[in-house]
Amino acid sequence: MKRIIDLMRIDLMGFKGKKDKEVKFVFFFWIVFSIALVFAGPFVSFAVLIIAIVMCNLLLRNEEMKGYRKTFGVVPTDRKSVVIARFALLTLITTITGIIAFIIMTITNKTGVYDTVWTDGAYADTNKLVNAAITPFVDRSASRIVFGIVYMISLIIMSSMLRKYYKKGYKQKKNAALKGVLKLVGGYFGFGILAAVVVFTPLKKIVFPVIAMLFTVIKSLARPFDGMLAMLLFIVVGYGFVVYRTVCAVVDYEKREL
Amino acid sequence: MKLINKLISRAAALVLAAGIAVSGTAFAADKDEEFTFPSGLSFNAFEKMVGLLTNAYGSEINSKLPPTSAAVFHGGEILYTNYEGYINMKEDLVNDENAVFEWGSISKTMIWVSIMQLWEQGKIDLDADIRTYLPDNFFRNLKYDDPITVTDLMNHQGGWCESTYRLFVRDAADIGSLEEELRKIEPAQTFRPGEVSSYSNWGAALAGFIVQRVSGMDFTDYVHRNILEPLGMEHTAVSADHSDNMWVKEQREKLRSYEMPLMLPIWEETGSELLYCPIYPAGSAVGTIGDLARYAQAFVNDGHPLFEKAETQEKLFSGSSFYGNSDIPCCSYGFWSSEYAVQVYGHDGGTNSGVANMLFDRDSKVGLVLLTTNSNYTYNPMLSLLPEYVFGNYTGKDLSSENEKPAGFSGEYVASRSTIKGIGSFFSFLGAVNTEKVEGYTDIGNDVYKYTYTDDYIDKVHILGRSRYSDGTEGIRAGAVEYMPVKMYVPKICLLTAFFLAGISAVFVLLAKCKLRKAQLISRYRGEFIITWGQLAKAVSLLVIAVLLVVAMSETGLSKTVGACAGIIQMISFVLCAAAAIAGIAFMIKRKPSKYGKLCYIFSIAGNVATASAIVVFEMYRFWGC
Numbered sequence: 001m002k003r004i005i006d007l008m009r010i011d012l013m014g015f016k017g018k019k020d021k022e023v024k025f026v027f028f029f030w031i032v033f034s035i036a037l038v039f040a041g042p043f044v045s046f047a048v049l050i051i052a053i054v055m056c057n058l059l060l061r062n063e064e065m066k067g068y069r070k071t072f073g074v075v076p077t078d079r080k081s082v083v084i085a086r087f088a089l090l091t092l093i094t095t096i097t098g099i100i101a102f103i104i105m106t107i108t109n110k111t112g113v114y115d116t117v118w119t120d121g122a123y124a125d126t127n128k129l130v131n132a133a134i135t136p137f138v139d140r141s142a143s144r145i146v147f148g149i150v151y152m153i154s155l156i157i158m159s160s161m162l163r164k165y166y167k168k169g170y171k172q173k174k175n176a177a178l179k180g181v182l183k184l185v186g187g188y189f190g191f192g193i194l195a196a197v198v199v200f201t202p203l204k205k206i207v208f209p210v211i212a213m214l215f216t217v218i219k220s221l222a223r224p225f226d227g228m229l230a231m232l233l234f235i236v237v238g239y240g241f242v243v244y245r246t247v248c249a250v251v252d253y254e255k256r257e258l
Numbered sequence: 259m260k261l262i263n264k265l266i267s268r269a270a271a272l273v274l275a276a277g278i279a280v281s282g283t284a285f286a287a288d289k290d291e292e293f294t295f296p297s298g299l300s301f302n303a304f305e306k307m308v309g310l311l312t313n314a315y316g317s318e319i320n321s322k323l324p325p326t327s328a329a330v331f332h333g334g335e336i337l338y339t340n341y342e343g344y345i346n347m348k349e350d351l352v353n354d355e356n357a358v359f360e361w362g363s364i365s366k367t368m369i370w371v372s373i374m375q376l377w378e379q380g381k382i383d384l385d386a387d388i389r390t391y392l393p394d395n396f397f398r399n400l401k402y403d404d405p406i407t408v409t410d411l412m413n414h415q416g417g418w419c420e421s422t423y424r425l426f427v428r429d430a431a432d433i434g435s436l437e438e439e440l441r442k443i444e445p446a447q448t449f450r451p452g453e454v455s456s457y458s459n460w461g462a463a464l465a466g467f468i469v470q471r472v473s474g475m476d477f478t479d480y481v482h483r484n485i486l487e488p489l490g491m492e493h494t495a496v497s498a499d500h501s502d503n504m505w506v507k508e509q510r511e512k513l514r515s516y517e518m519p520l521m522l523p524i525w526e527e528t529g530s531e532l533l534y535c536p537i538y539p540a541g542s543a544v545g546t547i548g549d550l551a552r553y554a555q556a557f558v559n560d561g562h563p564l565f566e567k568a569e570t571q572e573k574l575f576s577g578s579s580f581y582g583n584s585d586i587p588c589c590s591y592g593f594w595s596s597e598y599a600v601q602v603y604g605h606d607g608g609t610n611s612g613v614a615n616m617l618f619d620r621d622s623k624v625g626l627v628l629l630t631t632n633s634n635y636t637y638n639p640m641l642s643l644l645p646e647y648v649f650g651n652y653t654g655k656d657l658s659s660e661n662e663k664p665a666g667f668s669g670e671y672v673a674s675r676s677t678i679k680g681i682g683s684f685f686s687f688l689g690a691v692n693t694e695k696v697e698g699y700t701d702i703g704n705d706v707y708k709y710t711y712t713d714d715y716i717d718k719v720h721i722l723g724r725s726r727y728s729d730g731t732e733g734i735r736a737g738a739v740e741y742m743p744v745k746m747y748v749p750k751i752c753l754l755t756a757f758f759l760a761g762i763s764a765v766f767v768l769l770a771k772c773k774l775r776k777a778q779l780i781s782r783y784r785g786e787f788i789i790t791w792g793q794l795a796k797a798v799s800l801l802v803i804a805v806l807l808v809v810a811m812s813e814t815g816l817s818k819t820v821g822a823c824a825g826i827i828q829m830i831s832f833v834l835c836a837a838a839a840i841a842g843i844a845f846m847i848k849r850k851p852s853k854y855g856k857l858c859y860i861f862s863i864a865g866n867v868a869t870a871s872a873i874v875v876f877e878m879y880r881f882w883g884c
Binding site for chain 2: 200205206209210212213216217220221223224229232233236237240241243244247248250251254255
């Protein structure tokens with residue numbers, strides 16, 4: 001356990017590098033989001049997603065490009081501990097960010113800051129379309145479900161990135177940004193094609209009841225405690241993924257030849 | 259397109275509102291020359307409005323439409339008919355007077371008419387215990403010894419909750435006798451007879467069986483001889499497989515159903531959607547719009563063609579169940595009262611194929627029948643607007659009183675017409691309604707509530723009643739269904755959440771274990787075998803519940819075989835979870851594991867306890883008698 005904590009400390013030291021503009025970016029990003037909160041509290045959950053992705057990238061880049069891998073050459077450790085320490089650190093960062101975001105969201109919910117701005121204020125009268133779009137976020141149950149889903153996605157993406165790293169290593173690809181955009185576009189059209197296939201084929205007789213079932217369960221769990229139970233369900237799924245990906249990463253990293 | 263439809267509906271609704279508002283002036287001017295509907299609309303205005311509605315709707319959607327047939331009558335005269343759309347778009351079969359549609363639950367009214375005919379003949383006592391008319395030991399799932407009267411059946415107050423199992427089958431060859439089919443899916447009796455209204459297909463079919471027993475005739479034969487033949491209804495079938503009228507059977511097979519996938523403006527054929535109802539008196543009738551109109555006309559006919567005495571027909575519509583302590587009828591011997599500008603009785607119906615409606619005002623002798631396979635209220639405004647054009651909108655002015663106060667509902671309520679017992683009981687729990695956020699309900703005294711809302715710029719009112727139960731609790735009556743308070747809602751929903759969490763966690767733990775086992779990175783520990791089986795049981799138990807929900811939401815519903823399999827799996831899961839929990843506690847005490855190990859044991863035990871408890875509390879194992 002002590003070894004894992006030590007490894008986490010080393011990574012934290014890595015984040016503090018003077019030349020790292022990313023950390024400054026993260027704080028700047030937080031300030032922007034905090035201001036944005038005044039207008040729409042539940043959007044803070046997207047900060048968790050950004051933090052999880054940025055911090056994961058930062059950690060992996062530090063290791064690959066700034067020689068932090070060498071640190072592990074002098075600190076007595078094993079591969080299993082390295083993997084667990086990385087997963088633990090990033091999960092901890094995401095969790096702390098999530099807790100802060102949730103507290104902020106709850107405060108803005110309680111004070112009704114954005115309720116006033118969006119639904120009671122003069123702005124609501126002059127822009128009904130925006131008001132209609134924002135209404136689901138003003139509702140406490142809906143905002144908590146949004147938070148839970150985004151939090152779950154953050155954990156899934158973060159753990160998937162780490163697992164991929166330990167399985168295949170960090171590769172700086174040419175035209176990475178372009179490829180990323182192409183992937184996004186491809187995913188968008190792929191989803192569209194898949195949706196069309198489901199809608200216009202007998203597959204819908206299976207898929208639609210499944211969607212209806214999930215919707216029924218989430219709707220039922222969203223009702224009591226203003227959506228807390230549904231949010232909890234999503235968060236547990238997220239942490240479940242983290243546990244599974246950690247195990248997978250340990251196994252893959254043990255097998256990999258460095 | 260949805261927006262345009264909405265605008266058309268609203269425009270029509272505004273015209274209706276204007277029509278009603280001026281009905282005392284402009285329309286009254288030519289009152290002597292043309293017929294005026296109870297809504298206040300003159301016949302010409304009515305025709306124009308329906309035309310506006312259908313033409314605008316038809317041209318806007320710019321394609322063939324699924325069929326909708328409607329007829330409006332006044333006494334013995336048919337005032338208006340409308341045959342819209344195609345019964346088969348691919349083969350260009352246009353909807354006309356020969357098209358047949360499923361009547362769904364309107365079929366039940368034939369049971370109630372039959373009962374009243376037998377009552378008139380002195381063969382049935384409406385206040386007698388139905389066991390008098392049934393074979394010995396017919397019931398297996400009765401909870402209360404209280405007598406269930408024939409009137410209780412007609413009021414849907416026999417005490418049965420909704421059956422967990424499906425009411426329709428795909429293959430007519432699977433259908434046994436009415437008695438066998440009733441015995442096969444007898445639901446649990448969950449309410450004291452006469453106390454709770456819970457719309458029951460099974461209870462209605464049971465009344466059909468009583469007709470069969472008392473008359474000594476097969477129900478189909480009885481209906482043919484005593485209802486269809488006297489009224490000259492030659493284009494109606496009532497048996498389970500429609501074989502009692504081969505012309506109708508053939509016509510029904512031509513009918514195709516359509517749906518709009520994801521509300522896209524394309525009608526997609528879904529086939530004939532021909533399902534058969536084994537407890538057929540409850541919902542098997544099929545016929546033309548002309549026959550349905552003829553049937554409905556009988557109820558406004560002073561010549562009482564279905565009964566020997568006028569008094570019998572009067573009694574049929576004298577009200578048998580009322581809202582709260584008021585004299586506002588909710589149900590009249592199986593016919594439902596609806597809120598329009600005038601007192602309207604009738605019945606609607608719905609099957610996999612479409613929807614049907616039959617409404618009539620006995621004072622003005624005006625009635626409306628409607629049959630369609632387009633049950634989408636957004637894309638078929640006829641469904642909601644046509645009754646309003648004929649009977650007018652109910653404003654509830656007669657209910658206004660000085661003592662009106664907010665209804666003050668609180669807590670979670672569950673519908674009486676849901677699967678309250680057995681393997682599907684968690685379905686009804688998931689459908690619980692929170693009443694704290696509902697608005698527009700006022701208590702007007704006499705245990706009657708008024709629900710006021712605005713739809714398409716028109717203020718509308720619905721009547722509800724307060725029900726007081728023998729256990730001291732109170733419910734809300736909304737027509738054929740009552741909403742009853744859920745006991746211990748919060749602990750139960752928390753338990754259900756714990757069940758979901760335990761199942762999901764078990765899936766991830768099992769996946770991780772598999773990965774470690776494959777890489778030979780996991781060492782064996784004491785109790786691993788039973789704990790792993792416990793994890794598997796938690797995951798399987800959750801999967802079974804998910805599958806049950808999906809199957810129950812599919813078009814044909816849950817079969818007995820699927821229910822039995824699910825129940826047995828849940829029993830095994832319970833045993834495994836209980837064993838894993840006990841083993842976990844024993845190993846934790848004996849082995850004195852590390853802090854991390856102790857935490858794992860605690861999580862495992864908690865998950866097993868949650869799953870086992872949920873299986874018991876929500877009766878996930880009970881596949882019988884529900």
